[in-house]
Amino acid sequence: MEAKPNKLSEFLQHREDVLQDRWRTSVSQLTGRLGALSQNPGVFAEVRGLLMNLVAVVERSGSVEQAVDAGFTEILSHLKALQSDHRLSSTDMVFLLFSMRDAVREAVREVVDLGPEGQHEVSLHFQIVSQVSMLLNRLGLVFFEGDMRLREEGGGQDVLAIEYALLYERARQMAITDRLTGLYNFGYFHERLKEERLRAERYHRLLSLVILDIDHFKKYNDSNGHPAGNEVLKKIATILKQEAREVDIVARYGGEEMVIVLPETSRRRATELAERIRQRVADALFDHMQSQPLGRMTISAGVATFPVDASTEDDLIKKADNSLYQAKSQGRNRVVAFEPPIKVPITFRPHREISKVSLVGSFNNWDKDADPMPRQEDGSFRFVISLNPGLYHYKFVLNDVEWIADPNCPERVHDGLGGDNSVLRVHG
Numbered sequence: 528m529e530a531k532p533n534k535l536s537e538f539l540q541h542r543e544d545v546l547q548d549r550w551r552t553s554v555s556q557l558t559g560r561l562g563a564l565s566q567n568p569g570v571f572a573e574v575r576g577l578l579m580n581l582v583a584v585v586e587r588s589g590s591v592e593q594a595v596d597a598g599f600t601e602i603l604s605h606l607k608a609l610q611s612d613h614r615l616s617s618t619d620m621v622f623l624l625f626s627m628r629d630a631v632r633e634a635v636r637e638v639v640d641l642g643p644e645g646q647h648e649v650s651l652h653f654q655i656v657s658q659v660s661m662l663l664n665r666l667g668l669v670f671f672e673g674d675m676r677l678r679e680e681g682g683g684q685d686v687l688a689i690e691y692a693l694l695y696e697r698a699r700q701m702a703i704t705d706r707l708t709g710l711y712n713f714g715y716f717h718e719r720l721k722e723e724r725l726r727a728e729r730y731h732r733l734l735s736l737v738i739l740d741i742d743h744f745k746k747y748n749d750s751n752g753h754p755a756g757n758e759v760l761k762k763i764a765t766i767l768k769q770e771a772r773e774v775d776i777v778a779r780y781g782g783e784e785m786v787i788v789l790p791e792t793s794r795r796r797a798t799e800l801a802e803r804i805r806q807r808v809a810d811a812l813f814d815h816m817q818s819q820p821l822g823r824m825t826i827s828a829g830v831a832t833f834p835v836d837a838s839t840e841d842d843l844i845k846k847a848d849n850s851l852y853q854a855k856s857q858g859r860n861r862v863v864a865f866e867p868p869i870k871v872p873i874t875f876r877p878h879r880e881i882s883k884v885s886l887v888g889s890f891n892n893w894d895k896d897a898d899p900m901p902r903q904e905d906g907s908f909r910f911v912i913s914l915n916p917g918l919y920h921y922k923f924v925l926n927d928v929e930w931i932a933d934p935n936c937p938e939r940v941h942d943g944l945g946g947d948n949s950v951l952r953v954h955g
Contacts, residue, residue, distance in 0.1 A: 561622055570613055574627050577605040578659070585658045606666070620670040628663040632656055657773075705779040707757055708764035716778035716786055717840075723776070723790050724840040727833055733892050734833040735789040735797035738847045739767070739804065742825045742859040744783040751815045759813055759824060766807050770800060786847075793891045794832040794864050795898070801828040801862040809860060825860035827851060835890045835914050836865045866913040869953055875900060875923050875933070876907045884908040887930075888921030888951070895924040916955040920948035 539546055564570050580601045610620055635656050703715035711719075720736070727734040741747075741763065748756040760783065767777050767785060776788035789797050805826055813824045829850030837843040846865040854863040875884050884900045890912065891897040900908035900923075920940060922930050932939055936949035 557618065557622075560619060564613070564615075564619065564623070567613070570609070570623070573605055573609045573612075574623055577602060577609065578627055578631060578663075580605065581659050581662050582655065585655050585662070617670045621667045624663045624667040624670070628660045628667075632660060708760055708779050708785075710764050710767070710785065711776060711778035713778065713781060716776060716780065716788065719776045720788050720840045720843070723788055724833055724843065727790070731889055732791045733793050733835070733890075734843070735792040735794060735830060736832075736843050736847045737787040737789065737797055737801045737828055737830050738780065738844075738851045739785045739787075739801070739826050739828045740851055740855070741783040742827055742855075743820050747815070747819060747824075750818050755814055762811065762813065763808055763824075763826065766804060766811070770804050770807070791892060792832075793894060793897055794830060794835060795891065796894070797830045797832060798862055798864045801830055804828070805860065805862055821860060827854035827859045828862045829854055830862065830864040832865075834917055835919075836867055837915065838917070867915045869914055869916065869955070870911050871914055871951070871953060872909060872911045873900075873921070873933070873951075874907055874909045874935075876935075877925075881908075881925050883926050885924040885927070886910045886912070886921065887924055888948075889919045890914060890921070893922075895927060914951075914953045916953050919951040919953065921951055922948055 584602070606620075609615065609623070613619075615623070703711055705712045723734050726732070741759065744756065744759070747759065760779075764777075764779070764785065767787060771777050771787055772789075774790055778786050778788075780786045787800070789800065792800075805828060808826045809823060811824065816822070816824045819825075829847045829852070831837055831843050831846035831850060833840075833843050837846045850863040850865040854861045857863070873886060877884070884902075885895045886898045886900050887893045887895050898910055898912065900910040903909050920942075922932055922942075924930050930946070932947045933949040936951070938950040938952075939947040940950060942948045
């Protein structure tokens, strides 16, 4: 006679066939219900109405309490009507809230296909989309927790829990946001910079930092008053948000200084972004800008990249700040990227006719367009790269298509794609 399992783990192992059958039945039932919901225009209309009220809560100015109270009645009404009119379970509600979260992000992202103007529109909307997504996440968790209470205690949805979810998320956003510019504040910037530096180190990726400062801003404030200066800060902050990607972290560093944290971005790409921002500010129209020493509002910027320029987040800030100081001392209205004092020459000598060679590696995000190698008089290709002490992997790209390890470098590691990377050790 077969012994009965005396532990849940043993029971589930012995009854795996039953578990799988019940799981398939549950998934099939859920799929059927949700499929029917997706075809019901009334359900979409109510979920869309909920979405628009959440957007209004995020966009509305004023205190946290005012923002939530103003939209709470309509949000609660939509949630109640949605669940009761269509007899939705808590699982259904979680799915609808999360699917709308994903849908609004994709709908905004598709504006990229509309060209440069569309891209600017996307950048303007993504900050609000991010906050609305967090609210939808939190409301989904409210229904999930309510479902657990319903099963364990016989309770239903708690109106106070929904109100708390809205209030908490709005308060969290205000706690990490600079009220004047709408950018993240210094505390959030420093926290995220450390997280991104650790992630870059763990996955052997790059992380760039741009520090920007408004030129002669004190003179502008003294001449035109702080309200006018505040308008300048807000307008430049808007330009930064428009130019940054969704994954970038744009923050007010302090006073007239702003920063952009750029995950998985090389020194060159970060410098190009900073230069675009510098040019847009220089071309923009500001009140009283003729009174400035340069006859217009301008910014200076410093760029640094981990790990090719710095080994810690504090060192990264220091290197970017040093570059900003150089930009200021060189006349302002310019971008300066930090360059380590160690110069490493890398040479490739082809054994056949090659028209183009690019240097790619962990120091430039394996971007074949980042560092083309100039051809020398003797037919070789040579590039001098500035690097912080450390270990790097690299390759050559021949004619944009053939990726090969350096034949003159004996130390190699597998690249995970069936080939090898050359190893470059840079010593201080």
